[in-house]
Amino acid sequence: MKKLSVLFLSVLVTAVWDVQVRTQTFASDDSVIRQIWTEGMENSQTYSLGQVLFDKLGPRLTGTPGKKRANDWLVDTYREWGIEAANEEYGTWMRWSRGRTHVDLVEPRIRTLEMALLAWSPGTDGQPLRGEVVIMPDVEDVAAFEAWLPNVQGKFVAIAFPQPTCRPDADWE
Known part of the structure; x- marks a missing residue:
């Protein structure tokens, strides 16, 4: 049983290593694609933006205070980046927030x-x-x-x- 476990683990590590090696090569000579890839891999803000959206702002359901906070945060963040942005209402939505549940x-x-x-x-x-x-x-x-x-x-x-x-x-x- 121990030999089987070691064999399975060896095959798994080899397979994962092979996938990682293949995904790290860059097959395009297109400079624009290379710049996009470099930006995403080396300057990504995905983690920090996700942390704000998921941990700080939380749920963003239509009509809730969380949605309004997220909209305001996004407009402010875009302005900090030099992107013109504004909140624009579309449709008529009832305002609500989840109350206490017991x-x-x-x-x-x-x-x-x-x-x-x-x-x-x-x-x-x-x-x-x-x-x-x-x-x-x-x-x-x-x-x-x-x-x-x-x-x-x-x-x-x-x-x-x-x-x-x-x-x-x-x-x-």
Whole structure:
């Protein structure tokens, strides 16, 4: 078993090394493409811009304060770079922000649950709600989904497992 593991690891390292070596070569003599590539590889601001967007500004859903903050940040950033920019409204959007959400399991035992509503879920006007929770099943097709819908009238539908971190589900597979 140990020899098989060492063999597998050796093959994997060789395959990854080969891919890295091939991706690091630059096959074009076009000076414009080379400048674009050099800019992206040596002067990239992707990490710092992503950090601001994801960690500082957070979600940017239409109509939310986060979207407005992100728009204002982008205009300011473009101006710092010497690019003319302005916020322009398009369409009419209701302003909203996610309020407090608190869920208590009351049967078969009392327990506070961590949860979040999907964006654009209807509000409750600050009133508490009670209802059964059902888990969204795997359905074969649209017809099966539409046949299931009448069974959830007045119920809360759980559609995902609790997220251990902010990473996407694919990172945990």
